[in-house]
Amino acid sequence: MEFLADGAVRAARLLAGGSREVWGAVWISVWVAFVSTCAASVVGLPVGYAVAVGRFRGRRAALVLLNALLGVPSVGIGLLVFSFLSRRGPLGSWGLLYTPAAMVIGQALLAAPIAAALTRAAVSGLDPRALKTAASLGAGPVRSALTAARELGPALTAAVMAAFGRVFGEVGISLMLGGNILFYTRNITTSIALETARGEFGLGLALGAILVMVSFAINLVVHAMRGSEEAR
Amino acid sequence: MTGVPALAARRIRRSFPGGFSLRLDELAVEAGTTCGFTGPNGAGKTVLLETLGLLEPPDEGSIEIMGRRVFPGPASREARMSLAIVMQRPYLFRGTVARNVGYGLAARGLSRPERTRRVDACLELLGLTRLAGADIRRLSAGEARWVAIARALVLDPAILVLDEPAAHLDEPHAVALDGLIRGMHGRTTVLFSAHDPDQTLGCDRVFALDNGAVKPVR
Numbered sequence: 191m192e193f194l195a196d197g198a199v200r201a202a203r204l205l206a207g208g209s210r211e212v213w214g215a216v217w218i219s220v221w222v223a224f225v226s227t228c229a230a231s232v233v234g235l236p237v238g239y240a241v242a243v244g245r246f247r248g249r250r251a252a253l254v255l256l257n258a259l260l261g262v263p264s265v266g267i268g269l270l271v272f273s274f275l276s277r278r279g280p281l282g283s284w285g286l287l288y289t290p291a292a293m294v295i296g297q298a299l300l301a302a303p304i305a306a307a308l309t310r311a312a313v314s315g316l317d318p319r320a321l322k323t324a325a326s327l328g329a330g331p332v333r334s335a336l337t338a339a340r341e342l343g344p345a346l347t348a349a350v351m352a353a354f355g356r357v358f359g360e361v362g363i364s365l366m367l368g369g370n371i372l373f374y375t376r377n378i379t380t381s382i383a384l385e386t387a388r389g390e391f392g393l394g395l396a397l398g399a400i401l402v403m404v405s406f407a408i409n410l411v412v413h414a415m416r417g418s419e420e421a422r
Numbered sequence: 423m424t425g426v427p428a429l430a431a432r433r434i435r436r437s438f439p440g441g442f443s444l445r446l447d448e449l450a451v452e453a454g455t456t457c458g459f460t461g462p463n464g465a466g467k468t469v470l471l472e473t474l475g476l477l478e479p480p481d482e483g484s485i486e487i488m489g490r491r492v493f494p495g496p497a498s499r500e501a502r503m504s505l506a507i508v509m510q511r512p513y514l515f516r517g518t519v520a521r522n523v524g525y526g527l528a529a530r531g532l533s534r535p536e537r538t539r540r541v542d543a544c545l546e547l548l549g550l551t552r553l554a555g556a557d558i559r560r561l562s563a564g565e566a567r568w569v570a571i572a573r574a575l576v577l578d579p580a581i582l583v584l585d586e587p588a589a590h591l592d593e594p595h596a597v598a599l600d601g602l603i604r605g606m607h608g609r610t611t612v613l614f615s616a617h618d619p620d621q622t623l624g625c626d627r628v629f630a631l632d633n634g635a636v637k638p639v640r
Contacts, residue, residue, distance in 0.1 A: 319513035322477050326507050327526035327573070328499070341516055 193391065200392025201399055211372070211381075212396055219358060219377035222290050226297035227305075227354040234302040234353065235346065238309025239335055243321065256310065259303035264296075265362030271296045272366050288369035293377075296363035301353035308349030312342045344415035351415075355408040359401060426489035428453040428581055428611035429474065429505075434483035436473055444469045446483070446636040451627065453488075453580070454608045458622030459615040460639075461631030467615035468510050468585050470636060474613060475507035475583040487581065503530065506579035510586050512570030514558040519550060519569050522558060526577045544576040549598075563590040571599065582606070584614035588621060600624075 204212050241252050273279050275287040275295075286292045320341050324334045339346055357363075361379035368375030370384060378397045386394040427450040434446040444466050451457045459467050472478045474485065476497050485493040487501045506526070514522050520541055527537040545551045550572055553565065561569065567590050574582060584603075588596045603612055604624060622628045628639040 317513060319509065319511070320515070323509070323513045323515075324525075324529075325502075326475065326477055326505075327577070328503050328529035329525075330499075330529070333529055337515060343516075 197391040197395045201396035204393060204396040205399070209393075209396070212393065212400075214373050215376055215378050215381040215397060216400055218290065218373075218375065219379070222293050222364075222377060223297065223354055223358040226294045226357050227301055227350060229294065229298040230301035230305050230353050230357075231350050233298075234305025235309050235339070235349070236335070237302075238306035238311075238349075239313050239338065241306070242310045242313035243338075253310070256303055256307050260307055262300075262303075263362065264300050264360040265366065267296050267299050268363040268366035271299065271363070275367065287367065288371060288375060290368065290375055292367035293364055293375060296367045297357040297360065300360060300363060301357045304353040304356055305349050308352055309346060312345035312349060313338055315345075316342055348412040348415045351408050351412050355405060355412075358404060358408075425453065427451055427486075428455075428488060429613070430486045430489075431474060432484050434473060434480045434485070436469060436478070436480045438469075442466070442634055444473065444480070444634045444636070446470065449474075449629070449636070451611055451613060453611050455626040456603060456607060456612045456614075456624065457627045457629070458625035459613070459629050459631060459636070460617070460619045460622055461615075463617070464633075465631035466634040466636075467631055469634075470631065471507070471583050471585045471613065471615055472509075476502060476505060477507060477509075503577075504580040505583065506574035506577045506581070507583040508567075508570045508574050508585065508587060510589065512567060514561075514566055514569060517558065518554065519556050519558060519561070519572075520545070520554040522569055523550075523573045523576050526573060530577075540576055544572050548572045548575070548602075564592055564595060567591060568595060571602075575602070579610065581611045581613070584612065586615050586617060588616065 237256075241249060241256060271292065272287070274281045275284070275292055276282055277287070286295070316338055321334055321338060324337045329337060359379060361383060364370075364375070364377050364380045365383065368377070368380065370376050370380040376384070378401050382394045382397045382401070385391075385397070429449070429451045431446055431449045433448075435443060437443040459470060461467055469478075473480050476485070476492060479493055483493070484491060487497075487504060490498065490501055492498065492501045515525060523544060524537045524541045527540060532540070542551070542554075545554050548568060548571070550568060553561070553569070558566065558569070567587070571584070571587060574584075587599055591599060600621075603614070606612055616622055619628075629636050630639050631637075
């Protein structure tokens with residue numbers, strides 16, 4: 191218990207004292223997760239919408255694939271992207287391995303199926319009269335999609351937040367593609383893994399506390415948005 | 423009948439699980455006239471108007487608007503734009519009454535000042551000006567229906583399809599609606615359904631529906 195208490199005290203000091211190491215990792219976590227979530231949303235939201243409303247050959251297969259991709263572990267995606275970005279890989283000449291860009295690519299691949307699946311679920315729950323009404327008033331496919339997005343605003347924001355939450359807390363991709371380089375690719379989760387292994391439990395605990403707080407905050411926002419949607 | 427009918431449908435069939443099927447052999451509605459459809463609940467009025475209003479495709483048959491085939495095959499944007507429909511349970515988009523009424527105008531690419539001018543004029547015509555900025559969630563069922571009617575009327579469509587337009591309307595609004603429909607005679611082709619056959623007394627043509635079968639009355 192003393193070990194835990196000491197760790198907690200050190201964690202509190204690090205957080206209060208503005209440790210460069212701690213807040214550097216937090217900053218890298220936040221902006222890499224933010225950029226990768228944006229990239230995942232640009233792809234995932236339209237894909238989710240298309241799978242929900244489209245009537246095309248292979249739609250069922252797309253749905254199965256989408257759900258299957260939700261279960262792919264982050265380390266699996268890390269391995270896949272690593273094989274492309276490593277020096278001997280097809281994209282090795284780009285020199286992206288162990289850079290934040292590589293982390294963004296991996297995290298975007300992790301987040302896109304989440305954004306797509308949650309968008310599909312949200313659009314499937316949209317009142318079918320909404321899209322019929324839009325079409326009857328002369329809306330083309332793009333305007334209809336934008337109308338659906340507006341009607342589903344809170345649900346789609348929740349989908350994006352859920353994707354952000356997933357990548358913010360992942361460790362496999364960050365470790366494999368980022369390389370855990372201090373002040374460059376070391377984020378909260380890779381710091382926790384490293385510092386805990388080195389016996390720096392206080393630092394690990396401080397970062398863990400931030401991770402949990404951000405996770406709680408995301409869940410609170412998602413919950414509030416779902417609540418406002420239900421109250422509508 | 424002279425000239426090309428505003429809306430023509432032939433041998434329309436639309437079947438549903440459970441055995442119900444819509445059956446319409448021939449319909450030709452002359453431009454500028456009013457056509458009423460009556461029948462009891464479940465007779466197929468909504469199914470028919472959703473089909474003629476291009477919201478749902480039939481299983482078979484053909485539909486033409488102003489002489490141009492819109493089914494089978496994809497309905498041209500121009501044909502779709504010439505028609506406006508108010509569903510039995512209209513859907514209003516999030517936001518204000520004015521945004522809803524202006525939606526179709528925006529879809530047609532009208533400039534913002536032009537949209538504002540036409541929306542304001544339509545709201546004034548229907549006595550909705552005081553509700554222009556109101557959130558649609560605060561509207562009564564009757565007000566929501568009136569807004570949906572305004573949203574269709576503002577488009578000045580060649581063909582207006584109204585599914586039980588008088589439902590949820592109080593008497594003054596029902597009378598006003600009747601006046602509006604009569605006022606459109608000669609200018610707009612109106613197709614509407616009504617539970618009460620008396621509401622179709624002023625129609626040029628009337629059809630009765632019975633368990634999916636559409637039969638001409640006059």
